[in-house]
Each structure stands twice: as structure tokens, then as C-alpha cells.
Amino acid sequence: MVKTVFFGTPGFAVPTLARLLASPHPVVAVVTRPDRPRGRGRRVSPSPVKSLAAEHGIPVLQPERLASDAVRQQIAAYEPDVAVVAAYGRILPDPLLETPRLGTFNVHASLLPEYRGAAPIQRAILAGETRTGVTIIRLVREMDAGPMLARRPLAIGPDATSSAVEQGLAELGADLLLEAVAEIEAGTATETPQDHAAATFAPRLTRDDGRIDWSRPARALHNQVRGLHPWPHAFTYLDGARYLILRSRIPEAGAGDGAGVVAGAADPAPGRLVEASGDRLVAAAGGGSVLAITEIQPEGRRPLPARAFLAGRRWTPGLRFDPAP
Numbered sequence: 001m002v003k004t005v006f007f008g009t010p011g012f013a014v015p016t017l018a019r020l021l022a023s024p025h026p027v028v029a030v031v032t033r034p035d036r037p038r039g040r041g042r043r044v045s046p047s048p049v050k051s052l053a054a055e056h057g058i059p060v061l062q063p064e065r066l067a068s069d070a071v072r073q074q075i076a077a078y079e080p081d082v083a084v085v086a087a088y089g090r091i092l093p094d095p096l097l098e099t100p101r102l103g104t105f106n107v108h109a110s111l112l113p114e115y116r117g118a119a120p121i122q123r124a125i126l127a128g129e130t131r132t133g134v135t136i137i138r139l140v141r142e143m144d145a146g147p148m149l150a151r152r153p154l155a156i157g158p159d160a161t162s163s164a165v166e167q168g169l170a171e172l173g174a175d176l177l178l179e180a181v182a183e184i185e186a187g188t189a190t191e192t193p194q195d196h197a198a199a200t201f202a203p204r205l206t207r208d209d210g211r212i213d214w215s216r217p218a219r220a221l222h223n224q225v226r227g228l229h230p231w232p233h234a235f236t237y238l239d240g241a242r243y244l245i246l247r248s249r250i251p252e253a254g255a256g257d258g259a260g261v262v263a264g265a266a267d268p269a270p271g272r273l274v275e276a277s278g279d280r281l282v283a284a285a286g287g288g289s290v291l292a293i294t295e296i297q298p299e300g301r302r303p304l305p306a307r308a309f310l311a312g313r314r315w316t317p318g319l320r321f322d323p324a325p
Contacts, residue, residue, distance in 0.1 A: 001024050001025055001026060001185075002025040002081045002082055002102070002181055002184065002185045003025070003026055003028050003078070003079065003080050003081045003082075004020055004025050004026065004027050004028065004080060004081065004082050004083070004084055004181075005027075005028060005029045005030075005031065005075055005078060005080040005082075005083045005084075005100065006020060006027050006029070006030045006031070006049075006053075006083070006084050006086075007030075007031045007032075007083060007084070007085040007086070007088040007092065008030070008032060008049045008084075008085065008086040008087055008088055009032050009033045009047045009048075009049055009087060009088055009089045010047065010048060010049070010087050010089075011048045011166075011170070012086065012087045012109070012166055012169070012170045012173075013048070013049050013086035013087045013088075013107075013170075014048050014049060014052055014170070015170045015171050015173070015174035016084065016086045016107055016170070016173060016174040016177050017030070017049055017052055017053070017086070018052065018174070019174040019175070019177070019178050020084065020177075020178070020181075021052075021056055021058075023178060023181075025181060025185075027053075027056075027058055028058075028059070028078040028079075028080060029058065029059045029060070029061060029075065029078050029080075030049060030050070030053040030058050030059070030060050030061070031060075031061045031062075031063070031075070031088070032046075032047045032049045032050045032053070032060060032061075032062055032088070033047055033062065033088070033089050033090070034062045034063075034064060035047070035050070035062070050062070059078075061074060061075070066090060066092060066093055066096055067093045069095075071096070072095050072096055072099060075096065075099055076099050079101075080099070080100040080101070081100060081101045081102050082100045082101075082102045082103060082104065082105060082181065082184060083096070083097075083099070083100045083103075083104040083105070084104075084105055084106075084107070084177060084181075085104060085105070085106040085107070085139060086106070086107040086173065086177075087107075087109075091143065092104065092139060094141055097139050097140070097141075102184055103138050103139075103184075104138070104139045105136060105137065105138055105139065105149065105177070105180065105181075105184075106136070106137050106138075106139050106144070106146070107134060107136060107173040107174075107176070107177050108120065108134065108135045108136075108137060108144055109121050109132070109134060109166070109169045109173065110124065110132055110133065110134075110135065110202070111131075111132060111133040111134075111135060111151055111153060112135040112137060112144060112148060112151070112194055112199075113144075113145075113194040113195055113196065113198050113199040113200070114198070114199070114200045115132075115200055115201070115202040116143060116144035116145065116199055116200070116201050116202065117143065117144065117201045117202035117203055117204070118202065118203065118204040118205075119202045119203065119204055119205045120132070120202040121162050121165050121166050121169065122162045122202070122205055122227045122228060123202035123203075123227075124156065124165075124202070124227075125156060125160070125161075125162055125165065125223055125226055125227030126209075126223055126224060126227040126228075127223070128219065128220070128223050129156055130155065130156050130158075131153055131154070131155055131156060132153070132154055132156055132165065132169065133151060133152050133153035133154050133169070133172070134151070134152055134154070134169050134172050134173040134176050135148055135150070135151045136148065136149045136150045136151075136173075136176055136177055136180045137149065137194075138191060145194060145196065145199070146194075147191035147192055147193050147194065148191065148192045148193075148194060149180045149183070149184075149189050149190070149191055149192075150176050150179060150180050152172055152176050154168050154169055154172055159222075159226060159249065160226065161226045161227075161229040161230075162226065162227050162228065162229055162230075163229055163230050205228070205231070205232060206232070207232045209228060209232060210224070210228050210232045210233050210234045210235045210244075211234075211235060211236075211323050211324075212224065212234050212235065212236045212245065212321070212323060213323055214236070214270035214271035214283065214284070214285055214286070214320075214321055214322075214323065215270040215285075215286045216285065216286045217285055217286045217287050217289050218250055218285040218286075218289035218290055218291040219250060219289070220286075221234070221248070221285055221291050222248050222249065222250055222291060225245050225246070225247065225248040226247075226248070229246065229247075233245070233246065233297075236271070236321040236322065236323065237321065237322045237323070237324060237325050238319065238320075238321055238322070239319075240325045241298065241299065241325075242298075242299040242325070243296050243297065243298055243299065243321075244296065244297040244299070244303075245293055245295075245296055246295040246296060246297055246303055247293070247294040247295035248291055248292060248293050248294060249291075249292045249294055250289075250291070250292070251282060251290060251292045267288055268284040269284060269320060270284055270285055270286055271283055271284065271285075271320040271321040271322055271323075272284045272318075272319070272320040273315060273319045273320060273321070274290060276310055276313075276315040276319075277310065278307060278310070279294075279305070279306050279307035279310070280292065280306065281293045281294075281296070281306040281309065281310060283320075283321050292306075293306055294306050296309050
């Protein structure tokens with residue numbers, strides 16, 4: 001048995017904690033972020049990890065900051081063999097990394113050394129990657145730079161959103177972590193150094209990452225829509241009003257019969273609506289490409305499929321989406 005302290009916060013971490021709780025390895029404590037306002041109502045509520053730990057009667061620690069002797073002493077009192085980290089949300093200070101007898105290990109949602117950082121799933125989709133994966137590493141001082149115990153790939157479908165890919169990686173990571181813990185217990189784990197020269201980075205997302213630049217090719221915009229779902233969402237403006245673009249697709253060549261064409265130009269300006277009829281809401285993008293919007297949300301209102309959004313609206317030639325009001 002390997003006594004484990006678990007660090008994690010969002011839904012991504014839940015499968016890993018659940019697998020540990022179902023394993024022979026006792027989870028002696030869970031460390032998660034403090035309760036925060038969540039959801040549309042902004043009600044203060046526990047993290048998904050805290051909720052699961054509470055169901056199993058596991059002691060939960062929620063420090064505002066980790067860099068204190070008191071926190072380290074609390075964790076040391078559990079005499080953990082290992083610490084497991086899965087999307088905790090903060091960098092662990094060196095004294096905490098060194099507290100468990102056998103080390104601290106992280107479930108990272110990329111094939112390291114690619115996409116080190118806070119948003120590996122979203123950044124991979126934004127870049128148009130067709131493959132990602134999970135890596136189990138030993139945590140060291142440098143972010144996501146520790147030696148690798150295991151890696152496993154996962155395909156990214158052409159229309160997969162970051163939320164869908166995250167779910168697949170969460171399950172994959174949970175399985176891989178349990179395999180790694182078994183090898184750590186048996187003393188057979190192999191740690192492979194990363195090729196630091198090949199490292200790429202995945203910085204934290206900001207709301208402005210969602211701003212659509214219609215001069216970019218439709219494929220890049222489609223990647224933006226799916227990569228930023230469910231947060232912060234791709235967004236654009238029409239007649240000064242802000243809209244979230246929740247779902248999109250790349251129309252097949254020759255799709256549609258031309259009905260509902262709004263802009264008659266052979267090569268319409270980026271952002272110009274070229275179709276707005278039935279369930280077809282299509283805008284011009286860069287390089288002569290077009291993007292079909294299949295779900296859209298006016299700011300402050302509910303999401304709508306394209307057909308419902310278009311119903312009863314009158315569209316006039318020249319309407320276009322813009323990156324700013």
C-alpha cells in the first residue's frame with residue numbers, strides 16, 4: 001500500500017481521485033482550493049474534488065496559500081508515501097514537493113515536453129493538433145519539467161471540444177496514474193528525463209483569447225470555437241452586440257443550394273454573412289473560406305441553434321460580424 005495525499009480541484013481531477021479511493025492505496029488527505037462562487041448563480045460551493053472526498057470521509061485541507069510551515073506540517077503529519085497532483089490550480093512550493101517519502105507526482109494533460117503550462121488541452125486544439133495525451137511526471141521546481149514515468153496518447157477529433165477531450169484525458173490519466181503508483185510501490189518505475197529543447201508552452205487562457213479575428217482561415221476559427229468551449233468561448237460582435245459562438249463547423253464544398261445568400265460579392269469581406277436562412281448561418285473568413293455557425297448565444301441570453309436564432313429575423317445585405325463593437 002502507498003499512503004497518498006491528493007491535490008486537485010476541478011472535474012478533471014475527479015477520475016484520478018476516484019480510482020485511488022477504489023484502489024488498495026489509502027488516500028489519507030485531500031488538498032483542494034477554497035470554496036469559490038461557481039456557476040451562473042455565483043453561489044459559493046465546494047470544488048468537485050472536495051465533494052468526492054467528503055462523500056468518502058477523507059480529511060480535506062483548503063489552504064489559501066501553500067507556502068507556509070503550518071500547511072507543510074499538516075501534510076507531514078499524515079506521513080504520506082506519495083503526493084498525487086491533478087489540476088490543483090497552484091504551483092506547489094519545494095518544501096511540499098519534498099514532504100512525501102517517495103515524491104510528488106503529477107497527471108499532466110499533454111504529451112510532455114509539449115504544452116507545459118496551465119491550458120494544455122485548449123492550446124493543443126487552438127493549434128489544430130490531432131493528437132494529445134497524458135504524462136505522469138515527478139514534480140520538480142521548474143513547471144512541468146520533471147522526469148516522465150509514463151505517457152499515453154489520445155486522438156483529437158476534428159470537431160472535438162476542449163471539454164470532450166478533457167473528459168477523455170481525465171479517464172486516461174486516472175488509469176495511467178494507478179499504473180505508475182503500482183510501479184512506484186514495486187520499485188520498478190522508470191523515470192525518463194524530458195527533452196527540454198523540445199518544450200512548448202500552454203499559457204493560461206484569458207477572456208480575450210476568445211475574440212474572433214475573421215481574417216483568419218475558417219479552420220483556425222473552428223479550432224478557436226471548439227478549443228475555448230466551455231470557457232471563455234469564442235465571441236464576436238454584430239451591430240454592436242456581443243455574441244458567443246458555441247458551436248461551428250466547416251461546410252463541405254458545394255454544400256447548400258445558395259439560398260439565403262446575403263452578401264453577393266464573389267469574395268466577401270471577412271466576417272460578412274454569406275448565408276442566413278433556415279439552419280444555415282455562414283460567415284466569410286480569411287482566404288476565401290467560410291465558417292458555419294451552428295450554435296450561438298446573444299450576450300445575457302440563452303444559447304440558440306442557428307435555425308432558432310435566424311427564425312423571424314430580417315437579414316440585410318452587408319451585415320457582418322466584427323471583432324469589436
